[in-house]
Amino acid sequence: MQNSILKxxxxxxxxAGFIGSNFVLQSMSYADEKIINLDLLTYAGNLQNIKSISGNPLHVFVNGDIAxxxxxxxxxxxxNPKAIINFAxxxxxxxxxxxxxxxxxTNILGTYNLLEATRHYWNSLSEEDRKLFRFIHVSTDEVYGSLEMTDSATTEKSRYQPNSPYSASKAASDHLVRAWYHTYGFPxxxxxxxxxxxxLQFPEKLIPLVIVxxxxxxxxxxYGNGENIRDWLFVTDHCSAIRLILENGKVGETYNIxxxxxxxxxxxVQIICSLFDKQLPADKGNLIHPQTNKPLVSYSELITFVPDRLGHDKRYAINSSKIQQELHWRPTESFETGIVKTIEWYMNNRDWISEIKTGEYSKLRALQ
Known part of the structure; x- marks a missing residue:
């Protein structure tokens, strides 16, 4: 059977999740391509994230499981897609x-199923179309495990040392994807x-949780003493990197972003509090500390240290020189500029937050 890819x-x-919806929205804003959007709509999947393109004929939403x-x-x-990008x-x-x-x-069995179904599809294509096809698997730096302060940032050749059930499941999915390339030549x-x-980040993660x-x-x-270190990447910078990798990345390779x-x-948290102190001064809003019942002078007074997470990784740091050198990608947002844009978005989208808090957003899932 010789299919022809709709290029x-x-x-x-x-x-419909955080990173995936940002990628879809970014792509729909400039790319002349059709996007088939497959999402199971679990708690973090939100149709409100893609509401602005709901009537666009180039966007087809499908409620379903990659497994x-x-x-x-x-x-x-x-x-007949030319590529799959797996954010699920x-x-x-x-x-x-x-x-x-x-x-x-989801992360292991779902990825396995997606690989196998796509490999069979890929095998049915013409030789020319097989060369054009790509399977992009989006993973995390957490697969590399925790670093000490003196350790160099992880590279694509760093050893996998996942420490949580989440990162272990993502590491397993990465290994499956790599094996399908080396065993079957799958691109x-x-x-x-x-x-x-x-x-659009679900308010359980650190930054939106603090803002809300x-x-x-x-x-x-x-958690703990607050000294755990992360490298922060603005989501649209990540999406632009994925786009470059889709268009120019080398098959069989891994790229750190x-x-x-x-x-x-x-x-x-202190940076966020400082920005709020300038925009919505706590001492001018007659705000009261929920525990001490004293007037708030600064939002930083709300900072409360809680028992640390089990197995909490101390530091993540990623070396993205490979994608910078080979594909000429650079992040455009510093944390200082990105966090301002993030706060502004949440301030301007209180309804989005409210619908998540009340569970209203989940009603849209029931309609699918």
Missing amino acids: NTILVTGG DELLVSSLLKKY AESHVDRSIEESSQFIN TIITNCSNNYGP SIFEGKILPI GGNNEKTNLEV
Whole structure:
């Protein structure tokens, strides 16, 4: 059977989640291609994220699971995409510690099914189309494990040392993707990114949690002593890197994507508090500390240290020189510029936050 790829069509998995929806929105703003958006709409999947393109004929949303072999195979047969970009994943470390089974099902078994269904599709293509096809697997720097302060940033050749159920499941999925390339010649590319932040991030992650907590006058919880270090990458910078890799990345390779913004969790929270102190001064809003009942002078007074997360990695740092040198990618946002844009987005989208808080957004899932 000789299929012909529709060269302007890609299948995006997890395209209603945080990073996936940002990629879809960015692509739809300038790329003349059709996007088939497959998302299971678990708690972090939100159709409001892609509401602005709901009527666009170049965007087709499909509510479904990457672990559903029949569904994936039917989508490939129907739309003949030139590429798959796999954003679909369970990604919250705390949730993986409390209940790991969904991480195994989605991140490992789901990736396996996606690989197999796509490999069979790829084998049905003409030789020319097989050369054009790409499978981009989006992963995390957490697979490399924790670093000490004196350790060099991880490179694409660093040893995998995952320490949480989440990062272990992502490491396993990476190994599957790599094996499918080396065993079958299947044209895969793996990306490992640092901590993303920006618009549309579900409010369980550190930065949106702090922003929303400030809106609500709640305490700002920080694990341990707040000295855990992460490299922060603005989400649209990440999306532009994925686009470059899709267009010019080398098959079989891995690319690290980092923001060059290492900061402790405490520094991140303090920066956010400082920005809010300038925009919405606490001492002018008659705000009261929820625990001491004293008037707030600064939002930083809301910072509260809580018992540390189990197995909390001390430091992540990523060396992204490979993608910078080979594909000429650079992050355009510093943390200072990116965090301002992030705060502005959440300030201007209180309804989006409210619908998540009340569970209203989940009603849209029931309609699918």
